[in-house]
Amino acid sequence: MHRLTIYRYLLMLFLVEMLFWGVSNRLQAQNTHPVLDSLRELLHNSTDQRTRLQLFNALARAHNTHDPSSKAINYARKAVALAQELKDWEAEATAYTVWGDLHAKVSRPDWAGALAYYRKALKIRQKLVKDNPGNLQLQMDLAALMSDIAYNYWQWGKLPEALRYYENCMELGHQIYQADSAFPEAEVFIALRHHNMGAIYWAQTDYRKALHHYLKALEYFERIQNKGRISMAMVNIGLVYLDCQEDSLALHYCRQGLLKAKEAQHTRYMAYAQNCLGRALERKGQTDSALYYFDQSINTYGQLQDLGGLGMNYHSIGNVYQKQKAYTESLTAYQKALLFAEQIQSRYWIAMNHQQIALLHFETNDWFLANYNIQKALQIAQTEGYREIVRESYRLLADIYQAVGNTAEALAFYKRYVAVKDSIFSEEKYKQLNQLKLQYESERQEQENALLRSEKSLKITQLKQAKRSLWLLTAGVVGLLGVAVLLLYSRQFLQKTRRKLQLQNEEIAQQAEELQMQAQALAEVNEVKDRLFSIIAHDLRSPLAQLEGVLGLVQNQRLSAEELQFLLPRINQNVRYTTDLTNNLLHWAKSQLQGIVTDPEVFDLHEIVQANIRLFEQVAQQKGLRLEAHITAPSLAYADRDMIALVLRNLISNALKFSRQGGVVSLQATPLVEAWQITIQDSGVGISLEQQTHLFSLKVGSTLGTAQEKGTGLGLHLCQTFVKQNGGYIGCKSTPGEGSEFYFTVPRANLTAPQNGQSQHHPTTNPSAEIHPLG
Structure with missing residues (x-):
């Protein structure tokens, strides 16, 4: 009975492996994503709502790995809606979590926006754990979500908040491990959290805690024999010793880390280890070797398109050139x-x-x-x-x-x-570092001895079992080969037919999805059209009707000079609002009908800023505001002059509109590497966090200023469009009740380029630069 079961099990394994090998090779030859394709086919053929919910979540997670995009967010959104309908709280929490991951990638670096979805998931998971106190899987899901939130704070640069969430999820992870040490993922989870906490404490120069967590992570990684993670932990331990001026130990750990990364054939760990080894060699005075490893790391990070890794290496190269007094090369590297x-x-x-x-x-x-x-x-x-x-x-x-x-x-x-120096480096901390190092070496030696003894006993037992099973396995493999060849040839025709049907279904599903996306886009366009017609019908007609009525009274001599003088400021304000609205509508309509065409030229930012200052001086005086500009001449830029002038006009108008009497509106230009950053700051009423998320969208709605001035929101959308078209980005920082700060960038002009009828060169910019609505 047992032998027959073994034969069936081995046969099943062999056939699955053969079929998977054949299918995967054909899929790879066609450059497809087998996971995404399979999930989409299952979704297309599924009618059960709970199955579709699980498939929506699976597709969102798969896209998060292979293709983070708005399409992926759409799957997460559908999962949330269906989970709420079915009252499946665990599936809803999963959807919100992957939505947060996707939001951080698609709208990066909008960490605050991603955090909003994580918190929705956290609220649900906390309730699930409270209602099911003995469920270890729910506890692990909660711990993993806390880790995601901690990582989000870490990338955001808010290290205290990141540590707080890591400590909470570590405490929960240890509780799970104590309840069941064989629970899946618990050991790996604890190891990775130790490593991340070590990185944060290292950034805060708390070297004792950083080394403690790195050594604990290394202990776990060595226990589960993960060479890639071992490499990462060793390199980071080397960097801690480097900062503690233990150069020999630093060099040793960095070299061992690079060897482990090569053994694991892990490209990202190799790139990181190459950079860190270069830093250790630089400290030892071996600058040529250091530059060699920095160049190697740049090449490896370049293959991965890792901007953070490239920046880290250029910083290291700048350090080397600075020590060699090669200041020009050093400054270039630091600026990159x-x-x-x-x-x-x-x-x-x-x-x-x-x-x-x-x-x-x-x-x-x-x-x-x-x-x-x-x-x-x-x-x-x-x-x-x-x-x-x-x-x-x-x-x-x-x-x-x-x-x-x-x-x-x-x-x-x-x-x-x-x-500060005394608080970072003290004799007590050095003693603690050395004590931790000795303790770790002793514990590791004892673990190695125990492991050798257990391995010897295990090998003797395994050798006896292998002799008994060898003849059985040999006969089984021969039989399996014969059966597998027979089945493979007999099903070849069936597989070809099935593949054709699958391709047809995929094409139909793709067409249906495209039609759905087109319908959604058309609905959004119709919504924008209705709102704009509402603006034209009300906000544009109303000031003109008021002006017509006043002119009729003047013509019929029914207004006295005092009454006319009283009405003139309000008429002037309505005319100015109507003019601004008309200009914005015309620019928006032109961009929709003809497309946006830029006509870049070299111009002085100081001139167009001063022109706008003069344009709004009277408005500022009427509201009792002070309008200041801190921009020196010349401040040469290379962009479409009219577009940038419209951007300045809208931002200055908004700042004046929402400022209180006695406030200040200031403008300044800050030089960046290849651009100017223009900042318009006011001390007005500020903008709520919810409003900030829609500032630059076409969700048009009337907004009243501090003196009841009207606004539509169309101007900010035009500002975003024109700044992005000229290779810049635009953003906003605001605190309700304390004022707002809008900023955008415009490329700097290349002063060495010809300007007398010849082509004008300017710094390379990215026309699809990201927009940072929350700064």
Whole structure:
């Protein structure tokens, strides 16, 4: 009986493997996604609502891995709606979680937007665990969601919040592991959370806690023999020792980490280990070898299109050139690193690059730029808790003030530097580091000895069992081969026919999906059309009707001079609103009918800003506001002058509209690497978080200003469209009751390009640059 069961089991395994091998090879030859294709076919053929719910979630998760897009979000949205209809709370929480993942990828780096969906999932999962206290799987799902939220905060740069959620999910993970040590994923889950907490404590320069968590992670990874994760943990331990000036230990762990990554054939871990080994070699004075590994890491990260990894390597190259006094090459490398950091919104690397650029300017005696950049770095580091950057910023500020002769300020900053330095490096912490290292080495040696003893006993037992089973397995394999060949040839025709039907079904399902998306897009266009017609019918006709009525009274001499003087400001305001609305409607209609065509040229931002200041001076005086501009001349840009002028006009008008009497509206231009950032800041009523998420959309609705001025929201949509068309991005930061800050970028002009009838060159920009509605 047992032998017959074994034969059937082996036969089944062999046939499944053969069929899977044949199907997967044909799918790969056609460059398809087998998971997505299979799930879509199942969804198309399914009529059961609960099955469709599970398939919606499965498709959203699969798209999250293979194709993060608005189509994937649509599957998550459908899953939420169907889960609520069926009252399947676990499926609803799953859908909200993957929706948060997709939102962070599709609308990146909108971490706050993604967090809104995570919190909806968290509320549901907490209730499920409370109602089912003994269900370990529900507890693990809750712990995994907390980890997702922690990672979201980590990428956002909010490290204290990330640590709080990691600690909570770690506590829950240990409870699950204690209840059932064989529970799937519990051990791996705990190991990865230890590693992530080590990374956050390392960023905060709490080296004792960072090393503790990295060593615990390494212990778990070695226990489950995951070479890739072992590589990652070893490299990070090496970096902690590097920051603690333990250069030999750092070099040892980085080299071992690179070897493990190569054994695992894991490209991303190899790229990371190459960079870290280069940093360790740089500390040892082997600059040529360091540059070699940095170049290797750049090539590897380039294959992965990893902007964060590229920025990290250019920062490391800048450090090497700075030590060699090659200041031009060093500044170029740091500026590239800063550009990558700004693109991925990494506040840590933005601060690090500003700090190094400041040090570079200090070494070349440019005190102004040194002070400007170090203040940028210090502001971010104090906000996010990067103590090492705070320490070095205080030291450099002390040197700057000493260089310019301000000894009092120099002494004050030097005292702050010493205080932070003493809090980071102390003899007690070094003792704790050494104690942890010795404890880890001792525990690992004991584990290795016990493992060797158990392996020896196990091998003896396995050898005896292998001898008994060898003849049985040999006969079984021969029989399986014969049966498999027979079945494979007999089903070949059936498989071809089935594949043709499958392709036809997929084509029909794809066509149906495209028709559904077209219908949805048409409905959105009709909705926008109805809203715009409502604006034209009411907001455009109403001021004209008022003006017509007043003119009739004047013509019939039914108004006195005092009454006319009283009505003139209101008439002027209505005419100005009607003019702005008409201009925006005309620009929007032109963009919809003819498409947006830019006509870039070199122009001075200072000139068009001053022209708009003069245009709105009277409006500001009437509301008792102060309108300021801090833009020096010349500030040359390369873009469509009329489009940028319209953007400025709309943003200044909005700032004045929503500012209270006695407030200030200020404009300033900040030079970036290849662009200008224009900022319009007011001290008005501010914008709620819910309103900020729709600021730049076509969800048009009337909004009254502080003096009952009207608005439509169409102007901000045009601003977004024109800024994006000129290769920039636009965003907003606002706190209700404290004011708003709108900012956008425009490419800087290349001063070396010909300008007398020849073609004008300008910095390369990305016409599809991302928009950051929450800053």
